[in-house]
Amino acid sequence: MKWVLLLGVLALLGAGCGGGGKLGAKTLSQQARSLQSDAAEGALLAEDIFSGRTTRVYTRQHSADLHKAASQVEASLKTAKATPGLEGKLRRLEAIATRVSTELERLGHASKGEAPALRRELQAAAEASQKIGEGLK
């Protein structure tokens, strides 16, 4: 009995992963949401850098974590092939991901002066990702 259950669980898990190489609307919108989240969180952090509310260590660490997450989205978008009709959105999101990744890396050692510009850029990127994600629903 227990073995049947275990196999069932494994089968379900297997069905969840894999699925071929083409990126569908659902996956693309998930990537867009992920990217929006990273960019928005970066923008929030940038705001706090500007108003002196954060510490250097925390800024460095947290933006590194965000940068890593955004880079992973960027990497998976670069190698992905979209189902027909989504090619344009995929490439646009990929471009946003590259921007966000770069900006989050700069955020790590951004000075107070550099923070507002980064904040604006990340905010814009978040909004752009959100638009793409919502267009896919």
Place this chain on the structure above:
Amino acid sequence: MSVKNVLAVALGIMSAIGGFVDIGDLVFNTQAGAIFGFQLLWVVVIGVVGIIVYSEMCGRVSAVAQRPVFDLVRERTGFGAGLATLAASEVVNLMTCAAEVGGVAICFQLLSGLPYRLLIPLAVLALAVSSWVLPFRWLERVFGYLGLSMLAFAVAAIKLHPDWGHVAHGFVPGSHSGGSLMVYLYFVVGLLGAAMTPYEVYFYSSGAVEDRWGVKELRLNEVTAMIGYALGGFLSFALMIVAGVLFLPRGISPQFLGTPALTAEHALGQVGLLLALVGILFAVGGAAVETSFAGAYNLAQFFGWRWGKKERPAAASRFTLSWLAIFALALLLVMTGYDPVKLTEYSVIFSVVALPLTYLPILLVANDHAYMGANVNGKLANFLGVLYFGLILAIAVAAIPLMLLTHGGQG
């Protein structure tokens, strides 16, 4: 009531508050707030009442029977059932301990900037040394009091000016808006699981014996359980509220342990950030110690070994080696590099599945006249106990399907 009594109660309550939130509560409450705003606050209330009901039972058993609940499981439910409970508890304890250890290492990193992989063994060393050196009561206090730093989140929640009308609405269970029903239910299960983790009640029970509670402490037990955990619940509310105010409107989906700290930072500046990080460090660190000890207590109490911090480490050597081994295994698990936040999600869901097996013996023992004499469960305790047991069964069945269907809350 003498000054000494009031002090004892206050101390107990403080450690309960500071010790209430662990990495599971942190992750689930923050994510729930970021997705559903204040709409799941009512679930936290249900979870808090649940742990109060069962903690009070566990404390009462220890005070009256002079033995912790798990000690009585094998003789009350039999060898086979006892072994099954032990096995389930140990697996879940180990996963949880690893998640908490990972959380401590992350906090160290956010405070120091040192490399994560170096900080993992450092975290385990710090936890093991504190557990070795500090007497039981001091362990409770140090981690409990310093965990109180997390009150920064409560202050932040107020400073961020949430719509208090909407917050109040969140305490009314009901249909939700935005987000899928499956994800909503997943978080109901996760939040309850995070609030009612079994290691807490087993640690509380053995801790009562370590603290030498007797029948005189029955009142203390009630008060500590009720007020301590209730106030601890406020910290969970705060985590959900700040996430609802700051993350939901911006579409931020918390995936890092450092993310909740942003809320305290944004509301209160550097001081808020540092208090939040220190609070998380000690709350999660305290939980790491509790899970490792709970694992050792359970093993020793199943096999009938000598156990307890009250013994010299070499005299209860198998017990000592057990908690050291759990820390060592947790260290290995975390060193694999598996994300502690993801590990937390699994450990909470798995502990939900094990909840019926771990909570049923408590209900049985607390009703047993042979151990409890006149102090068996009264009508209220049994009504609530059975009600919650039904709830626990329901969420145990639903947990894994919901986790799979929603891809761990991703939707």
Place this chain on the structure above:
Amino acid sequence: MSKVTEVDIALSILDHQLVDGDGENCGKVDDLEITGLDGGSPEVVEIIVGGNAWRFRGRLGRLAARLSGNAVHVPWPEVDSVTSVVTLKRPAAELRLNRGDDRWASLVGKLPGS
């Protein structure tokens, strides 16, 4: 006390905690040796503790027993009193109980403050 009553008591204490003459935990009642059950004159011979005492407790028990050393046999007359715990008359060491703790004590003892 009649032998039958003794056997009743013994059967009720399976899996219960053993406590030695000094009040220290020294294992659980893992098994019992009772003779004469079919003959109508049952007698409790001894309590069996630890080691491979589990070999009559189902599949998992047999597996555990295979991984363990020899169990300790505690003669029934060594029992002082029976409540929910079984109290023995003499210290654990004299009855060769708690050897597990002794075995590991030297390792643990290497750490300071043990």
